[in-house]
Amino acid sequence: MTDLCIDLDDVRAAARRIDGVAHRTPVLTSTSVDRILGAKVFFKCENLQKVGAFKFRGAMNTVAQLTDDELARGVATHSSGNPAAALALAAAERGARARIVMPTTAPAVKKAAVEGYGAEITFCEPSLEARETTLASIVANDGCVEVHPFDEPRVIAGQGTAAMELLDQTDALEAVLTPVGGGGLLSGSAIVVTESAGDAKVWGCEPAGADDAFRSLELGAIQPSIDPDTIADGLLTSLGEHTFAIIRDRVVGIVTVSEAAIVDAMRLVWERMKIVIEPSAAVPVAVLLERRNAIDASRIGVVLSGGNVDLARLPWSRK
Amino acid sequence: MTDLCIDLDDVRAAARRIDGVAHRTPVLTSTSVDRILGAKVFFKCENLQKVGAFKFRGAMNTVAQLTDDELARGVATHSSGNPAAALALAAAERGARARIVMPTTAPAVKKAAVEGYGAEITFCEPSLEARETTLASIVANDGCVEVHPFDEPRVIAGQGTAAMELLDQTDALEAVLTPVGGGGLLSGSAIVVTESAGDAKVWGCEPAGADDAFRSLELGAIQPSIDPDTIADGLLTSLGEHTFAIIRDRVVGIVTVSEAAIVDAMRLVWERMKIVIEPSAAVPVAVLLERRNAIDASRIGVVLSGGNVDLARLPWSRK
Numbered sequence: 001m002t003d004l005c006i007d008l009d010d011v012r013a014a015a016r017r018i019d020g021v022a023h024r025t026p027v028l029t030s031t032s033v034d035r036i037l038g039a040k041v042f043f044k045c046e047n048l049q050k051v052g053a054f055k056f057r058g059a060m061n062t063v064a065q066l067t068d069d070e071l072a073r074g075v076a077t078h079s080s081g082n083p084a085a086a087l088a089l090a091a092a093e094r095g096a097r098a099r100i101v102m103p104t105t106a107p108a109v110k111k112a113a114v115e116g117y118g119a120e121i122t123f124c125e126p127s128l129e130a131r132e133t134t135l136a137s138i139v140a141n142d143g144c145v146e147v148h149p150f151d152e153p154r155v156i157a158g159q160g161t162a163a164m165e166l167l168d169q170t171d172a173l174e175a176v177l178t179p180v181g182g183g184g185l186l187s188g189s190a191i192v193v194t195e196s197a198g199d200a201k202v203w204g205c206e207p208a209g210a211d212d213a214f215r216s217l218e219l220g221a222i223q224p225s226i227d228p229d230t231i232a233d234g235l236l237t238s239l240g241e242h243t244f245a246i247i248r249d250r251v252v253g254i255v256t257v258s259e260a261a262i263v264d265a266m267r268l269v270w271e272r273m274k275i276v277i278e279p280s281a282a283v284p285v286a287v288l289l290e291r292r293n294a295i296d297a298s299r300i301g302v303v304l305s306g307g308n309v310d311l312a313r314l315p316w317s318r319k
Numbered sequence: 320m321t322d323l324c325i326d327l328d329d330v331r332a333a334a335r336r337i338d339g340v341a342h343r344t345p346v347l348t349s350t351s352v353d354r355i356l357g358a359k360v361f362f363k364c365e366n367l368q369k370v371g372a373f374k375f376r377g378a379m380n381t382v383a384q385l386t387d388d389e390l391a392r393g394v395a396t397h398s399s400g401n402p403a404a405a406l407a408l409a410a411a412e413r414g415a416r417a418r419i420v421m422p423t424t425a426p427a428v429k430k431a432a433v434e435g436y437g438a439e440i441t442f443c444e445p446s447l448e449a450r451e452t453t454l455a456s457i458v459a460n461d462g463c464v465e466v467h468p469f470d471e472p473r474v475i476a477g478q479g480t481a482a483m484e485l486l487d488q489t490d491a492l493e494a495v496l497t498p499v500g501g502g503g504l505l506s507g508s509a510i511v512v513t514e515s516a517g518d519a520k521v522w523g524c525e526p527a528g529a530d531d532a533f534r535s536l537e538l539g540a541i542q543p544s545i546d547p548d549t550i551a552d553g554l555l556t557s558l559g560e561h562t563f564a565i566i567r568d569r570v571v572g573i574v575t576v577s578e579a580a581i582v583d584a585m586r587l588v589w590e591r592m593k594i595v596i597e598p599s600a601a602v603p604v605a606v607l608l609e610r611r612n613a614i615d616a617s618r619i620g621v622v623l624s625g626g627n628v629d630l631a632r633l634p635w636s637r638k
Contacts, residue, residue, distance in 0.1 A: 274627075
């Protein structure tokens with residue numbers, strides 16, 4: 001599969017669709033963080049996006065394109081994290097029903113968030129098989145439209161709007177860094193950056209404890225994410241067919257970092273920039289902390305992917 | 320004393336002086352927070368300002384007006400909090416020496432912040448008398464220029480630039496809320512809002528455990544802050560001559576809130592808006608949570624004053 005399924009025009013169209021519904025998030029800078037990281041860094045704050053994550057962009061771009069008939073049937077997905085909240089809110093914005101399959105082990109705070117956006121939760125056993133079976137049953141019985149959290153062109157185009165805004169809000173970036181889990185954000189960003197004017201290159205950033213995307217690029221084929229072990233709980237998934245093809249063709253490389261660097265980076269951003277980011281969002285910052293030489297650039301855009309974290313259980317409070 | 324010492328033109332001039340040095344901070348909104356507070360609220364994020372607090376505006380506006388001779392002598396103040404960091408950075412921006420008198424009991428994190436901006440700290444006993452005596456000695460011996468943290472027209476004009484930007488970034492505000500400690504932010508905001516086009520009114524927000532400004536307005540004379548007891552550690556000071564006169568003439572009222580509401584408001588903003596605010600910054604949000612009826616407005620601007628907080632000691636983690 002090539003990545004021709006989606007191009008810059010798709011991202012531009014997505015930007016028009018979500019305009020006024022999604023936040024145009026600010027780009028923040030910090031002199032003291034720049035000094036520590038040894039670069040001029042522009043932080044695109046998707047933690048300040050609706051539902052606290054970039055995921056709302058892709059979900060909204062997808063739901064915005066559903067027909068009246070599809071809207072009447074509602075949407076469905078399986079997820080215990082940001083994609084669930086994003087689809088729930090996107091559906092609510094169009095008055096559609098959202099069904100979310102969630103493992104019984106999902107944290108109460110995530111259940112509450114999804115319910116708060118008006119979605120209906122169906123619980124299942126905490127296994128991928130149970131999640132897929134339960135979702136398939138809902139889709140079969142109720143005719144819901146299944147929305148994949150990342151390996152879906154409309155979702156990828158929507159996620160790309162964050163990098164498009166970032167380029168518009170900055171000048172002369174030499175690199176753009178995003179975390180990579182399923183690859184929706186990274187592939188959408190890569191389409192935008194490589195097709196736009198300017199010489200910026202794109203890197204993916206991944207926990208060493210969940211390095212399936214790194215291994216996939218090394219081996220030239222999608223590698224499954226087996227027993228990932230990382231605090232970055234948004235990056236546990238392996239790549240999909242679409243996202244892998246785009247990343248393979250357009251991303252310079254994937255850089256992996258240690259867990260300690262992720263926690264240090266997360267705390268650095270909280271302390272110096274006064275914003276709440278989740279561990280997954282800290283991964284590109286960790287790359288600049290721990291593996292600065294891997295990124296050959298001095299003006300760097302970083303997409304801070306989300307800010308959903310349990311405030312009562314911070315990694316620096318757990319002794 | 321009347322408040323004629325300062326007007327809107329002074330704030331405009333301050334805005335020009337700090338342009339490009341201070342951040343033009345973003346104004347954030349949150350649908351879910353609006354629902355909880357029962358208003359459309361526009362949050363002016365001075366927690367994202369340099370040094371993590373609006374204080375940098377006033378300090379920079381003051382230092383920017385020093386003569387070469389004054390700069391050569393350096394600046395000095397006594398403080399253990401945000402004013403110290405703000406003056407230290409403002410002095411550094413102009414290559415001037417900053418001397419900070421700080422009690423020996425100041426938290427290590429605050430000492431480190433001030434030293435990080437290149438200021439020299441002189442420690443003294445933790446009493447107001449010791450602080451003032453030590454500062455007077457430094458000023459007398461070294462000829463430093465003393466910069467008062469709030470009761471100084473150049474500082475007040477600088478603080479007013481936050482509300483000026485807020486009005487520029489929003490439409491048709493009906494109210495502007497700020498916390499009140501020494502009154503620099505509140506008085507600067509009041510000058511801007513009452514002299515600008517539009518019908519917005521200004522309220523001060525204060526912890527019930529440090530309600531000296533509330534009592535000062537009630538009694539028509541500055542009341543000292545005696546044994547204040549609040550988590551909002553930036554609001555312990557009493558008003559000054561300038562700030563009292565401005566607040567008395569231009570502010571609709573001062574609303575006090577409980578400690579529980581301050582903590583709830585702080586957590587609400589962290590959780591829903593993904594930004595780090597300090598307890599003092601949460602006080603106006605607490606007013607909207609606990610005493611919503613005291614504010615007769617539905618489109619409300621709130622100045623989030625700062626974000627400097629010890630991340631290892633969060634109020635919802637202390638059992």
